[in-house]
Amino acid sequence: MKSKDIKEGAPFLSPIKRGVLSTLVLLFLILFLGGVASIPYSFQSSSILYKFGTDRLLLRSGKIFGLMAFSLVLFQVASGTRLKFPDRIFSLNKVFRFHRICGLVIAGLAITHPILILASENMLFIPFKMRYWPEFTGVFLLMGLICTGVVSTLRKVMGLPFHLWFKMHQWVAPVLLALLFVHVLFVSETFETGLPHTLVFLSTGICGILWIRHKIRPFLSKPAFEVTSVEPAGKEAWRLNLVRVSGRAFQYHSGQFGFFRFQSPNISSEEHPFSISSSPTRPDGIELVVREGGDWTRLVSRIEPGTRCRVDGPYGLFSHAQCPKGSELIMIAGGIGITPMLSMVRYMADTRDDRKTLLIWSSKTREHDFFQNEFEGFGHSLINLRVIRVFTRDTEAFGENGRLDKPRLKRLVSGMTTSSYVYICGPPEMMKDTGKWLIELEFLKNRIFTENFGL
Numbered sequence: 368m369k370s371k372d373i374k375e376g377a378p379f380l381s382p383i384k385r386g387v388l389s390t391l392v393l394l395f396l397i398l399f400l401g402g403v404a405s406i407p408y409s410f411q412s413s414s415i416l417y418k419f420g421t422d423r424l425l426l427r428s429g430k431i432f433g434l435m436a437f438s439l440v441l442f443q444v445a446s447g448t449r450l451k452f453p454d455r456i457f458s459l460n461k462v463f464r465f466h467r468i469c470g471l472v473i474a475g476l477a478i479t480h481p482i483l484i485l486a487s488e489n490m491l492f493i494p495f496k497m498r499y500w501p502e503f504t505g506v507f508l509l510m511g512l513i514c515t516g517v518v519s520t521l522r523k524v525m526g527l528p529f530h531l532w533f534k535m536h537q538w539v540a541p542v543l544l545a546l547l548f549v550h551v552l553f554v555s556e557t558f559e560t561g562l563p564h565t566l567v568f569l570s571t572g573i574c575g576i577l578w579i580r581h582k583i584r585p586f587l588s589k590p591a592f593e594v595t596s597v598e599p600a601g602k603e604a605w606r607l608n609l610v611r612v613s614g615r616a617f618q619y620h621s622g623q624f625g626f627f628r629f630q631s632p633n634i635s636s637e638e639h640p641f642s643i644s645s646s647p648t649r650p651d652g653i654e655l656v657v658r659e660g661g662d663w664t665r666l667v668s669r670i671e672p673g674t675r676c677r678v679d680g681p682y683g684l685f686s687h688a689q690c691p692k693g694s695e696l697i698m699i700a701g702g703i704g705i706t707p708m709l710s711m712v713r714y715m716a717d718t719r720d721d722r723k724t725l726l727i728w729s730s731k732t733r734e735h736d737f738f739q740n741e742f743e744g745f746g747h748s749l750i751n752l753r754v755i756r757v758f759t760r761d762t763e764a765f766g767e768n769g770r771l772d773k774p775r776l777k778r779l780v781s782g783m784t785t786s787s788y789v790y791i792c793g794p795p796e797m798m799k800d801t802g803k804w805l806i807e808l809e810f811l812k813n814r815i816f817t818e819n820f821g822l
């Protein structure tokens with residue numbers, strides 16, 4: 368297939384462009400936070416003017432902490448609504464990591480904010496009077512923020528299913544945003560008029576629009592697919608083939624993922640992220656391989672041919688299309704982490720990209736294996752591709768038997784240069800260990816990329 372015939376997704380940004388853009392984003396964040404922190408100095412309320420010494424310091428710091436929390440909540444909405452721009456610079460996985468850390472920072476700031484303000488007034492509690500209603504709105508907001516933080520952090524310990532937590536999280540967000548808007552606008556005269564007043568309206572308005580856009584986007588001009596087949600793909604895994612039936616063409620790069628929502632009476636219509644295992648050379652037909660793991664994926668075999676599916680994506684930067692043509696590639700997959708690699712290898716076969724490539728796929732037993740025939744077929748079109756199967760719990764199977772530990776990894780990658788680009792996808796522990804061992808084996812840290820299957 369000629370490269371001009373291939374319709375891929377928007378080109379990846381070069382590492383230099385991503386570096387420049389991420390610096391600009393960081394700079395914007397610092398300037399924005401700095402600007403917000405200067406509000407209690409530039410637009411002093413009478414409550415600050417009538418205080419002196421430590422009390423003034425405490426009050427002003429309390430206000431700054433509150434305003435920092437307010438600003439970060441705005442970033443939370445922006446980072447939680449799957450914007451394409453940050454995904455193209457940082458990748459969605461990193462944006463969601465920022466979202467989680469930011470949530471904890473907000474909780475810390477929000478707890479400190481009333482403590483400092485009450486300390487400046489020499490009070491322990493807010494007096495129970497009608498005129499303090501904006502402060503009580505803040506109390507509800509604080510309780511909401513703390514609950515959200517605690518439930519999000521301890522979700523697994525509490526045994527709360529992901530889909531319930533996610534639904535709650537998504538609907539609690541606009542409620543908290545509304546409480547925050549009211550609290551900031553009415554709690555201090557600083558925000559009654561002028562620039563601070565306009566900024567509160569503007570930033571909350573932008574967040575509201577982002578949230579609404581995120582909610583209605585799946586139903587607006589998204590490519591709609593139809594399931595054509597659901598077949599077993601080894602033990603406890605299913606291969607789903609989908610064909611586009613309406614909407615714009617779905618263009619992606621090999622290794623990227625999307626959020627899939629199936630409209631079937633047999634399975635809930637919640638969205639789930641999956642890597643696309645097919646090659647972008649065939650954008651109208653896509654393939655997913657889904658491993659049974661939780662309450663939704665366990666029912667995936669119930670999806671019937673003819674089921675409609677909406678796709679939001681593509682997302683992610685985990686793709687060999689990112690690295691220079693001709694560079695050596697090492698792909699290391701653990702279990703179902705093979706799906707993005709499959710897409711990359713299929714794409715390489717379709718485009719006759721026969722560079723030196725080593726694919727190591729570790730799974731539990733031979734029963735978990737799938738695509739054996741296809742891998743053998745790659746041997747004909749990709750002469751420089753070497754596929755090594757590792758079976759961690761099967762001593763009878765072909766390939767390597769036993770864990771993918773450091774000595775084994777060292778032996779397996781020995782034929783590859785340490786300047787190879789490395790792609791790792793699998794269980795978090797495996798990715799962490801493998802990445803660490805490769806760095807110890809003098810592979811370049813900035814050429815090792817991982818994809819986490821948990822957002």
Ligand SMILES: Cc1cc2nc3c(=O)[nH]c(=O)nc-3n(C[C@H](O)[C@H](O)[C@H](O)COP(=O)(O)OP(=O)(O)OC[C@H]3O[C@@H](n4cnc5c(N)ncnc54)[C@H](O)[C@@H]3O)c2cc1C
Pocket residue numbers: 528529530533624637638639640641642643656657658659660661662663664665703706707819820821822
């Ligand atoms: C980028 C990416 C690519 C993935 N590619 C594949 C793939 O190719 N094949 C495959 O089998 N699995 C893949 N996964 C994992 C897959 O999304 C989860 O296994 C699946 O969503 C679990 O749903 P569940 O209800 O069965 O399990 P649960 O037990 O409810 O969830 C298990 C974990 O999966 C994650 N998860 C669950 N639901 C969602 C959701 N709606 N949105 C985001 N995360 C969720 C959470 O981290 C949760 O803790 C991928 C995940 C990500 C993030």
